[in-house]
Every structure is written in structure tokens, then in C-alpha cells.
Amino acid sequence: MVVVLIMFLASRSSFTGVVSHTDSPSSLSGGESADAIPVPWSSYPGVAVLATEPSLLLAAEQLAQSLGLPLAGPGGKGYPLLLVRTPERLELRVVEARGEGPIHVHFAAEDRPGRLRGGRGGHRQLIAAMGSHRRSFSPRVLDATAGLGRDGFILACSGYRVTMVERSPIVAALLADGLERARGDARIAPVVTANLTLLHADALQVMSTTTADARPEVVYLDPMHPPRVKSALVRKEMRRLRAIVGDDADARLLFAAALDHARERVVVKRPRQAESITARAPSYVLTGRSTRYDIYLTGATPAAAAREADHGLAE
Ligand SMILES: C[S@@+](CC[C@H](N)C(=O)[O-])C[C@H]1O[C@@H](n2cnc3c(N)ncnc32)[C@H](O)[C@@H]1O
Numbered sequence: 001m002v003v004v005l006i007m008f009l010a011s012r013s014s015f016t017g018v019v020s021h022t023d024s025p026s027s028l029s030g031g032e033s034a035d036a037i038p039v040p041w042s043s044y045p046g047v048a049v050l051a052t053e054p055s056l057l058l059a060a061e062q063l064a065q066s067l068g069l070p071l072a073g074p075g076g077k078g079y080p081l082l083l084v085r086t087p088e089r090l091e092l093r094v095v096e097a098r099g100e101g102p103i104h105v106h107f108a109a110e111d112r113p114g115r116l117r118g119g120r121g122g123h124r125q126l127i128a129a130m131g132s133h134r135r136s137f138s139p140r141v142l143d144a145t146a147g148l149g150r151d152g153f154i155l156a157c158s159g160y161r162v163t164m165v166e167r168s169p170i171v172a173a174l175l176a177d178g179l180e181r182a183r184g185d186a187r188i189a190p191v192v193t194a195n196l197t198l199l200h201a202d203a204l205q206v207m208s209t210t211t212a213d214a215r216p217e218v219v220y221l222d223p224m225h226p227p228r229v230k231s232a233l234v235r236k237e238m239r240r241l242r243a244i245v246g247d248d249a250d251a252r253l254l255f256a257a258a259l260d261h262a263r264e265r266v267v268v269k270r271p272r273q274a275e276s277i278t279a280r281a282p283s284y285v286l287t288g289r290s291t292r293y294d295i296y297l298t299g300a301t302p303a304a305a306a307r308e309a310d311h312g313l314a315e
Pocket of ligand 1: 144145146147148149150151152165166167168171201202203204222223224225238241245248254
């Protein structure tokens with residue numbers, strides 16, 4: 001049953017909804033409204049929306065309507081996947097994987113980079129991959145594969161103005177809910193409001209419709225990891241996310257568009273041992289314990305790129 005569900009959802013992974021992004025010069029500035037998801041969607045017959053209590057029924061109904069999903073009856077019987085509105089949050093429950101806990105988005109004050117800098121190396125590397133050593137302004141980052149928003153949040157807390165783009169309507173709904181809750185948390189509300197924006201759209205479409213002035217300094221890509229990677233290396237949550245959104249088989253197209261779009265650099269996150277996203281060699285690479293960042297400088301002369309690579313590797 002699980003296999004059938006995964007195969008079915010993977011076959012649904014390509015974006016077929018109507019893009020909600022509108023071409024706007026300010027689309028890459030922080031703090032825009034991110035909670036509306038006006039994309040009609042009816043491609044997941046196995047998914048329904050459920051409210052855990054009667055007072056949440058109206059909100060669940062509205063969400064179901066905006067996503068084009070059915071509203072489940074009490075208990076959610078008959079649906080392998082449930083998008084559940086609880087008093088605390090929106091969460092995705094995979095009925096067959098009860099032991100694993102629901103998927104939700106949590107932007108936690110504890111994860112702010114002030115703490116992370118002295119702590120987890122992977123996050124330091126993500127920030128370093130952006131070229132953090134030579135910034136005198138707040139660069140714009142297009143996080144073209146937002147997922148559950150972890151990387152986007154770290155970058156936003158580090159001062160980058162991040163536009164997260166997510167094409168899966170279900171993942172985008174979880175993200176929008178996480179953002180809304182973060183705006184209610186006084187410890188992170190200012191940075192989330194100022195620096196983190198969500199677009200439910202295909203990033204290819206976003207890049208092709210953004211005006212030249214609004215092009216970001218950095219395009220960040222973290223497509224679903226290649227299937228050959230040992231599953232133990234891929235975080236449990238990401239494996240489940242993959243069951244919902246499928247493989248990002250068009251990642252190379254996204255990369256090609258990103259190279260044209262980014263003013264300064266494209267940063268691609270990969271599992272440490274995975275091959276590069278294309279045959280093109282990165283300008284330099286930052287390698288961590290399980291993750292690697294391939295950095296492609298787009299705006300630099302070869303000499304400047306070499307200097308930049310030296311700096312980046314020394315960080
Ligand atoms: C591995 S996850 C990203 C995880 C993310 N970096 C994080 O920190 O949570 C990849 C996500 O990118 C999304 N995605 C892939 N291609 C996309 C595209 N062309 N436009 C928008 N989203 C895309 C997928 O739906 C999936 O949710």
C-alpha cells in the first residue's frame with residue numbers, strides 16, 4: 001500500500017496547478033504577504049483535509065476549497081494522506097506511517113544562526129556558501145526549492161532577504177502555516193516579517209517572469225536528492241517529503257535557468273558523495289560531513305572567481 005501510494009504521488013510530482021506568482025518588481029523584497037495560496041488543485045485523490053475539532057471546520061473547509069481537496073469526515077477514514085488542521089498547526093499525516101509522526105513546518109527561535117554560528121557546522125557552511133565574508137548589504141536569495149523552509153529560515157536569520165518558492169501545493173500550505181505561526185512568535189517575528197517571503201509557484205516560472213531589476217544576487221537550489229544515495233544518509237523527514245513531491249527530475253532545467261538569473265552565484269546543495277547537478281564544474285565546493293555545496297559564480301571574471309574561491313574555501 002505504501003509503495004503504491006509513493007508511486008502514485010511520485011507520478012504526480014510535476015507542477016500542474018496555476019502559478020500564483022505575479023510578475024512584480026518587488027517580488028524579491030522581504031516581508032510580503034505569504035499566507036494566501038490561491039492555486040486550485042485537484043491532483044491528489046488520496047489526500048483530504050481534516051479538522052481535529054468542530055471549531056476548526058471552517059478553516060479546514062476554506063483550505064480544502066483553495067487546494068481543490070475533499071474535506072474528510074471524522075477520523076479521516078479512507079484517505080492515505082491527511083492535511084490536518086489542529087489547534088496548534090497544519091500538519092501532514094501519512095496514515096500508513098503512524099509511528100513516524102506528522103510533517104509540519106517549525107521555524108524555531110532556537111535555530112537562529114546566532115546560536116548556530118557557534119554550533120552546527122552544516123549551517124555555518126550554508127551561510128558561507130552564500131559568500132557571506134564580503135557582504136556590506138543584505139543580498140537577495142531566491143530559494144527556488146523551498147521544501148520545509150529550514151534553509152530559507154537560516155538564511156533569513158543571517159540577514160539575507162529570502163524568497164522561498166515551492167511548487168507543491170501541499171508543501172506550500174505547510175510552509176504558509178509555519179510562516180503565520182512564526183509571525184506570532186515575538187522572538188522571530190521581526191526577522192521572518194522582514195526577510196522571509198513565500199511564493200507558491202514553479203521557480204522556473206518565477207525566474208522567467210521576474211524583471212531584470214528584481215533579479216537576486218543568489219539563487220539557491222536544493223532539489224530532491226538523487227535516488228542512488230543510501231537512504232540512511234537522507235533525513236527521515238526528507239524521505240517522506242520525497243514520497244509527496246517525487247524526484248525533482250527537472251533539476252537541471254532549474255539549474256540552467258538559475259545560472260542566467262543569479263547576479264552573483266548559484267549555490268547547489270548536494271549529498272556529499274552525489275554527482276554534480278550537471279557536467280559543468282563548480283567554481284568551488286564546500287564539503288561537510290554529509291552535505292556539499294557546489295558554488296557557481298555567475299557574475300565574476302575568472303580572476304575574481306579564483307580570488308572568491310580562495311576566500312570561500314578559507315572561511
Ligand atoms: C529537498 S526539498 C528542499 C528542502 C529545503 N532546502 C529545506 O531546507 O527544507 C526540495 C523541494 O523543492 C521543491 N521544488 C523542486 N523543484 C521546484 C521548482 N521548479 N519550483 C518550486 N519548487 C520546487 C520540491 O517540491 C521540494 O519540496
